[in-house]
Amino acid sequence: MDRRLFLAASLGSLAIPTLAHAQRPPMRTRWKVRASEGFDALAFLGPLAGGELYLPYYEADANAFAPRLAAAVRSDIPALSKEAERSGFGLLGPNLSVLFSNGSDADLPTLIASVAAPDARLFRAYRASPYWNENDWRWFVGVAPRLKALFEAMQAAGFAAFRDERAGAVTRRIAELDRDLADYDVIRLHEKLTGRVFDPLIEVVLLQFCKPHGIKVQGQTFLQAADWNTPITVRNAAHEMLHPPVPMDGSAAQAALAVLAQDPLIPRVVADHDPKWGYTTLEGLLNEDIAQALDQLISEALGVARNPADRWRNADDGIHVLAGAIYGMLRHDRWIETGGSIEAWLAGAVRAGRFDPGRLHAVAAQVLERPVNALWPLA
Incomplete structure (x- = not known):
């Protein structure tokens, strides 16, 4: 990921106006930073499927965990991934994260309970969200029994402990970001540049297995890698809260x-x-x-x-x-x-x-x- 910071002098006539010396208005943005086993399980489906986007980051992790799963489960993960893309559902892990982002992401048992009863636990929030898509929901319900079997297999294989072994720095990173983000008033600029009113709370969920994605889900919540630095986190927040920037049917x-x-x-x-x-x-x-x-x-x-x-x-x-x-x-x-x-x-x-x-x-x-x-x- 490109981490170069912008230098105004490099653009000549496109020099960027800075607000650095303007009087700072009252802080509008409130930040909440947390982790999520459930979202990490969904993100790990990409590496387990052998997706080329993910293996540069997680090939060793996928190779270590996959043998814990039965052969039928291992082979169904890439099959589900391909079916998701062919159906128009899109990238499996990121788009499942949208469906489970109504408070159903705590851990694998929560994913299992939700996918076992999607109409009762997931439908209402997803239907009311800007992400609602009837074809996506129909595809998801059709594969829900396979997803339930997959999540149960991951739970039995000890995914929670496997993740914890690799995510030891997440707690420290949460505290660091809680401190560092307090200086960045993203919501004030969202409101100024769109003419809309936003909730002041931005929720950042730090994950172990989501690279290269930053993922916007329901509400003002986005998912990102735990080791991305503060400027990347601010840029992700600046971007992800905007979707959709205008009503696309307007x-x-x-x-x-x-x-x-x-x-x-x-x-x-x-x-x-x-x-x-x-x-x-x-x-x-x-x-x-x-x-x-x-x-x-x-x-x-x-x-x-x-x-x-x-x-x-x-x-x-x-x-x-x-x-x-x-x-x-x-x-x-x-x-x-x-x-x-x-x-x-x-x-x-x-x-x-x-x-x-x-x-x-x-x-x-x-x-x-x-x-x-x-x-x-x-x-």
């Missing part, structure tokens, strides 16, 4: 999607990039890239940002061209200083023709420091 998002669908580049990025990164629909990419543009502004204001050109070059094979363009437009509009309704801003930008391919690509090229005719794929 008129502004739909107008933007209609224009982007005619763009010669952006739909090709969606169709041709490696699907392991996600964002396999135009709507999903727009959702993500508005959030990335806003979180870049927030991170800059809080002094924890990466250089935007480097950030978007090194992330997900460079696919976030749209994020760079939206960020450049917001920078031009001095959005970090003015703020307002991001949904109204999006509608106005589309009406003004700023999402038309020629203008969009030119702004992206300036921010991303790439030729306008070679924005993606990266050479």
Whole structure:
């Protein structure tokens, strides 16, 4: 993961306005940091499935734990992972985490009880959340008996003790983050840059097995690796709380999607990039890239940002061209200083023709420091 901090001088005419010397307003954000055996069990499904995203971090752990499981269970984990992606459910562990994030993540016994009675224990909260998807729920209910058998096998194989052996530093890290995060008022900037009201509480769940993901779940909760430093944690919070940054079924998002669908580049990025990164629909990419543009502004204001050109070059094979363009437009509009309704801003930008391919690509090229005719794929 790219951990470079942003240096304003490196962008010349794109020098970033800083709020460092402004008078500090009252703190709006409250932070809660904790751990979770249940979320760690879900995250560990990626390494156990042999997923290429996870093995660079957890191959030794997966090789140590997998022999404790019966052969039938071991073979069903990659099968479930492939079925989840083919069905449209997506990445198995991260998307299961969303379903179990209504207080059903404490430990493996809680996962088992919840998956044994999903309608009673999971449905209501998931149905009321912004993540509700009827097809995803139908797929999940269909595989619930297999998941129950898998969680029971992990419990019998001693996953709790196995995790505890590897997560000894988590308690210390919780205390460190509780102290360090108190200086970062992320919610105040969320509200300023979106025009929405947020709950002041951000819950950070530290996990042993979730790399490379930071995962937003129900509520204002996100999951991240326990050993990620404070700037990474602040950047994750700046990003994850934004989803969705605008109502994706609203008129502004739909107008933007209609224009982007005619763009010669952006739909090709969606169709041709490696699907392991996600964002396999135009709507999903727009959702993500508005959030990335806003979180870049927030991170800059809080002094924890990466250089935007480097950030978007090194992330997900460079696919976030749209994020760079939206960020450049917001920078031009001095959005970090003015703020307002991001949904109204999006509608106005589309009406003004700023999402038309020629203008969009030119702004992206300036921010991303790439030729306008070679924005993606990266050479």
